[in-house]
Amino acid sequence: MVESDEINPVDVKHYNVDLFINMSTKTIDGHAQILLALTDSNATQFYLHLSTLTMADAFINNQKASYTRSSDKVYFEIDDHASEIIVEIDYAGTPGNDGFGGFFFQNNYAFTIGQGLYSQPPSMLRHWIPSHDVPFDKATIDLHLTVPKELDAFANGVLVSTTVENNTKTFFWREQHPIATYLIAVAVGQYAKLGMPFVSVTGDSISLEFYVFPNDVNNAQTDWANLPRMLTFFEQNFSSYPFDRYSMAQAYNRGAMEHQTMTTYSHELITGDNRYDYIVAHELAHHWWGDLVTLGDWKDIWLNEGFATYSEALYFEHIYGDDYLAKYMEALSEIYLAEVARRGHFALYDPEYMWGGTVYQKGAWVLHMLRWTIGEAAFWRTLQSWAQCYAYDNALIPDFIAIAEEQSGQNLQWFFDQWIYRAGYPDFDISWDYQKNSAVGYTVTIDIKQQQWDKFQFIAPVEIEIETATGTVVDTLISSSQQQQFQITLDTAPARLIIDPYNWLLKQYDIVGNPAPPGVRPNDFYLAQNYPNPFMQGTKTAIVYQVAQLNSPHALSIKIYNILGQEVATLIDRSLHGGLYNVSWDGKDNTGKNVPAGVYFYRLQSQKQNIEKKLVIFGN
Template sequence: MPRLLLLLIVLIFSHTAFTQVVYDRNEGADVTKYTFRLSLNDSSNVISGEATIDVTFSESPEKFKLDLIGSNGEYGMKINEVREGESAANWTFEEDEVIIYPSNGASTASFTICYSGIPERGLVIDKTKFGKRSFFGDNWPTLARHWLPCVDHPYDKAAVEFQIHTPAHYDVVATGKKIEESYITTGYKLTRYYEPAPVATKVMTIGVCEFASEVLGYVDNIEISAWVYPENRLEGFSDYAVAVEVMEYFIKNIGPYSYAKLANMQAKTQWGGLENAGTIAYRESSVTGKNEVEGLIAHEIAHQWFGNSASEDSWNHVWLSEGFATYFTILYLENKYGDATRRQELVKDRREIIEYYGKNPSSVVDYSITDAMNVLSTNTYQKGGWVLNMLRHKIGDEVFWNGIRRYYVTYRNDNAVTEDFQKIMEQVYGESLEEFFRQWVYTVGYPELRTSWKYKKGKVMLKTQQVQDHFTFDFPLEIGLVYGEEIQKQTITINSRSMEFELPADTEPDNVIFDPDVWMLFKEVK
């Protein structure tokens, strides 16, 4: 296919199919606060809940909708009552949505949903690996609706308060700062946490089990703590202690932290780690006492800035969360251990990208995906991280970091899509980045490059050929002329299928290395 025609198709597709993971939004409505009152017990897995949702309206709505998975056999929630303020609300329940018809044209309203049932997902009610009963919120991406009436999409974030009634033997940690712990009746207690910063439901959580906890330290007056199973007390406190150092790095280099605390919690979770806002969950097996989870901890803490505070407005742009967390983990490790670690991590990620592409040819922003459960892939993690690595190399470290900081401060506690990030980086860089984002974010694949070289009369003669069949990439490529322990570097620009270059060289090099410092995503083809 001619390149110009393909570029036109990419442009048309990217602008007409803006979001393919469809969610029917409450237009003109903004949830400002959730208050979730939950009663948990040891006799059954039935939970009893009362959720109050405070809403601000910019226009008089005909209806307001909340997600909640209804009762269907053993699992799901039964609604017992819906109130608007102190009065009975006008409401219906259809296809796992609570549909409320507000009674007047007021600019604010408060709705309360009383419900009960057994959640099939979202709230994991299980035994820990040590056989102790536990309750863990595990909402990502759209599982909050299994146990919380809510707008279950990151576009509408809100402050949240959890009021958890439990048997007295449990310890409770949740999104926000603890504001109360009271033994209210014999054998039971109430624990309350409140987070004033707006949080998406995907990263709201609770953890209820027998914990050992320790304050690991403070950064900018933010308490950083570890919550682990008592049987793993010493190992867990040791493994999670690096969170203080990680927090210092990100606050210093990106900007202020948004949440009331940072708890690091050993948990039952379907993920290796889940970046819940201010209360991160790590898989049970993360605790070993061998301090092997520094990269995992850095990834989940990076999410507090990217994904949690600056959130994707559309699920198809989830690389703004996962790609960022992947690369900012590498940046943290590079800062601590040196550039060799950056190169090592990126070489590994590049291998995974190439292997994934062989089975799943798709782009970073993939508008063909229609289910939020399917948006995560090697593209959104590793390739998204590689996009940032190449962008950093293109515009330089100072401009890159200035752009990152401006992007964060602009979209802190807000939402963005890729076009928003691109615009911020263009403002700081002072030039268009349209071609860069089109190639690396919206186009399938990467350059597949066949190369050869020879030395002739003071020159290294290079030949390059792009052999991928769908697109011709335009990119800079660093060339390393190897002389023993020394590498002399020069940069060429590849923008055609077949190209020849002459590089000055006084003597014949021992070898020629393409991309010696690991800045470019491409596949070498023999």
């Protein structure tokens, strides 16, 4: 587990840092004591990361040590091959940032964000603490923050003590659990402190704390009110909450960042209407996927962001049900496809862009498809085992594959090869038709072509539903080559084919051919006479219609009007791919009341064509 970086024979065990934060000069003054093990007895030097800040004397085991600096590294010679050494560094200056991550002063607040969006690698602790600033070297930390005494200073772990001296106050924070350097953070300023009671699934109380700008207290109370539900859901399905406290600190940052035990959350996201619940859930989920189990290399960023993004979907599924999950996945797929349109295709492993639709949204989709592939029970066991096997540790994608294979009993190399190590998604052209058999029933023929940009053939299970007059037939067609034909036998004639009705496959598709009513061509709009007609109040009538084959989904509506031309019901109002569909009407108006018996008109309206037909309802 080595970051693509120079080999460094260092394993940090513990940081003990005194940091004086000067709010008026926007500078810091630090003293860091770093307990580390040397992991290679033949090595002649090691380094720590430190950007731009000025270094005074440095000591190794209390002996003054010479060092050389080069870009953001400080090199030390190894004289003493003791297995553990203590490095002490005095440093000071104006701490840096990359516009997203690093150290910031704003409006008498100071805060840090551990991940930079514009730095490679994204580790940002080097801007304010000398450290082995790589994701795989976790350590514990004691942080003594000295600030003007009217301010608060928050950091990771638990508050051990506060001391007031003259005009300053020192907050001693201790994270006793191993923490990756990019998850270390501070938030300093004038805060309102709120709390919420929470009892873990273990029966222990966990401190839930919020640090909010005084003007935003009411909005934050609304926006963060669902945290206990989220926490309970994740505890019940991943593992009990693995740290001593969970808190959220408002800051003048952008977005949000899952610093261990203290998520930093932008003032722009506090709106008082819960619209960013998905971000609240996302950062909390990172406390398992990122903080407890940390990526061993930035190339494995999927393990952090894909998992946290899918955890949003899992939480919303828990609250709102499976239909909502299908819609949520559709929305994630649109975000991913928008990134592909902008930046092109690239793989999830070692991605060209770490902070976008491929890593986050396609990343979530890979877990969603894994869930379909290995089934509910094995999927949840995989997540639980992942949290358990690598707790407080680091791991890489092959470690996750091994756990998923172990929990499912399946060889999944093909799955991860195509979804993680290769770019893209299946892009289908689908056509279908049916014939009446000479004996009984009907044979439906479905042709599926894979039309990917790079000619790679996915193994893609395509769930289908065929609607007939008497019910629905469900099947799964495994598309695994450029062109395949599938046949299904039915008792009654099919009316409509639905591709992937529950949204379990990341894909795009076009219906390029479908059975048309006699005399109707695929590039026509068509509206059939309803059946039955007339129909009785309290029963239903079905309306078959066809959307013309166009390059993209087409907006259309089907509405019912009374004889005065007043709209009474909307049956369809959305964009649809070309194809044959049916919709039923139960004789109720838009408020859910039965309409009076009589004559009505139903009208298909689109930009290309309007078609109107008449129907009749009988009273009881």
